[in-house]
């Protein structure tokens with residue numbers, strides 16, 4: 001029996017995207033953001049300010065002096081870094097439940113999403129991407145469709161893996177074959193329901209390069225590459241493991257050689273311990289529950 005009606009019902013029962021993150025999304029890439037605009041974003045959410053201070057004071061940013069206020073954080077880190085922390089912190093409310101279809105461990109999806117965001121941020125700087133500021137956010141949210149699809153994938157996991165193993169399809173294509181829809185498409189639909197900026201919706205929807213047009217979109221390619229590198233890094237592989245389609249043309253598009261990937265992985269490894277503070281955001285803030293079954 002097709003699971004599509006149940007999947008669509010889950011989408012109807014989608015909780016709202018956390019308000020604080022929604023407002024922050026609108027400020028990413030804005031040329032000038034005033035302290036007042038930032039205060040307006042976080043003022044109804046004291047937990048977010050606490051998270052900002054905790055992360056700003058972590059080894060990840062390596063500041064020499066202690067930060068005690070939002071003002072100071074803004075001054076020392078800059079608006080865009082602060083927005084990343086706010087969006088990551090707000091988004092944790094959607095990642096509170098386990099995602100058993102994809103990850104055996106409780107926080108697997110969150111850890112994967114943060115890893116991808118950090119890797120995307122690193123690549124955006126290395127490759128000087130024009131839309132670099134949006135890459136961290138796109139990394140956090142690229143697999144958001146898994147929040148909804150997880151239980152359905154769990155239910156049909158044996159069939160999905162059979163398609164992966166017998167037909168040699170990557171995991172997301174096997175999802176599509178067995179469930180009729182994959183997590184990237186569901187994520188794109190969630191982004192539409194939540195009224196995300198169009199660029200973000202495109203990246204979420206196409207991050208597995210499932211549409212020929214996506215091969216011409218630098219940010220989509222960058223998120224694809226970040227996702228792949230995170231898998232290569234070997235932490236938190238998840239149940240889909242290495243069933244991931246490889247597109248060598250992505251490396252050509254950015255003029256990258258294998259040794260460049262090794263360099264990125266080394267750099268990422270050196271950030272890894274300091275980045276643990278981002279993983280800790282989830283335990284810090286349990287909010288909305290997501291309805292998986294309608």
Ligand SMILES: [Fe+2]
Pocket residue numbers: 142143183184207208
């Ligand atoms: Fe994905």
Ligand SMILES: [Fe+2]
Pocket residue numbers: 112116142143227
């Ligand atoms: Fe991913």
